[in-house]
Amino acid sequence: MKYLLLIYADEQAYEAMSEEERHEMYAAYDELMKDLAARGQALAGDELAPTSTATTVQVRNGERMVTDGPFAETKEQLGGYFLIDVADLDAAIDIAARIPSVHAGSIEVRPLVDG
């Protein structure tokens, strides 16, 4: 079975962390990633840029709606994901607008942290 583990955390708490605390946290992440990779259990894992970089895409009656910010409704649940590599946000939005669920649901576009 494949599983997607979704990481929820408080961005403000992250912002408030000291350099040292962050270093510690990333070291722990590295350690976990290495361990999982050694066991052949990790397929992918990445850090997302903060929600301030998020864009939400919807298509309703054929009309594309692009809004600033993360997806905030609670009526819909996370149902899947695409990890894509394209030139810029416009290209990402174009693909988001082609995902079938965009017509009834919403697609949140979040960049990964570089490097």
Place this chain on the structure above:
Amino acid sequence: MTTVAEVVDRAYRDDTGRAVATLIRVTRDFDLAEEAWQEACEQALRMWPQRGVPRDPTAWLFTAARNRAIDRLRRERVGREKTAAAMQIAELEAMGDDMHDIPDDRLRLLFTCCHPSLALDARVALTLRTVAGLTTREIARAFLVPEPTLGQRLTRAKRKIRDAGIPYRVPPREALPERIDGVRAVVYLVFNEGYEATEGELIRGDLCAEAIRLARLLDHLIPDEPESRGLLALLLLQHARRAARTDAAGDLVTLEDQDRSRWDQDLIDEGLAVVDASTGDGPYQLQAAIAACHDRAPRPEDTDWPRIASLYDELERLRPSPVVALNRAAAVAMADGPDAGLRLLEPLASDLDRYHHFHAARADLLRRAGRGAEASDAYDRALSLVANDTERRYLERRRAALVI
């Protein structure tokens, strides 16, 4: 005699957009571009009083700004960024002194600032800051937000452009119509904030003038777009009435009671020429045609209300909204009497119950239909919702003048 400060101010107003747009294209860094240009202007303020104003102030400023940008790229880019910086420096060095020899980059700047993935208030602030060259303080004052708040809004927007990978370019052909419409929406929002401020005093003429400048720029950069022409005409025809819209005390004067000799005939002539040459029938063109009907009438009773009602009818079909329906009802009332207007207002009551203009319009029609007591109740409701001081005083006067 023009002083050095005036020459620099003038260059700042006229050339910021163009200079910053090019510096951003090369460096991909909004802050660096803005600061390099700003520092060039400060340098001019220090040096020109002694050395005299150069023959071509803009060329001097742009060269100084390029040099500032090159300095900073050399100093601040480290590690992996160094390779990109070397190419950027080479491109900046290869540019001639005359900014006007370089292709105009303002269109990509405009599209980037008005990108739909930015919050609307951020699009407005960023456009005014970078394209129109307003200072953070000026924008903060115009929108009645504390300067630090506005500064944060700008910082966040610039960070999102960088971190989310918003491209710095004119959108491809297939995306263009939608994106131009987005730019027009930002320009119109700037105008409306100036034309009918949500709080405090009614008109902030500076914002209206900035919006017109932006509308002209858009029309210049993408010529012959019927809707952009329509937007420009609409703004000109509305702005033309500004001097007559308030009285000496700053109180609102309705279209009916305005001293039409105080309307700006030059703006009207320019706006009417655009409307008369109009080729399409998009929403901005329809609204411009409506404004033209008002501006053409020498006296209120000369207004072509049946035409206005039919233009609103078309607008409502194109962009159905309760607010358009409200305006249509008001026009029908002028053409066919208050009862016809009131009948059209009834179905809007639930949608517009929290909109003071709805209750004010209804109050006015009830008054004209001789239903004073109901009119008074409607004014009460409008007054409980209005936030703008000038409009509040106007509504209070109208209520006091009712014959019940």
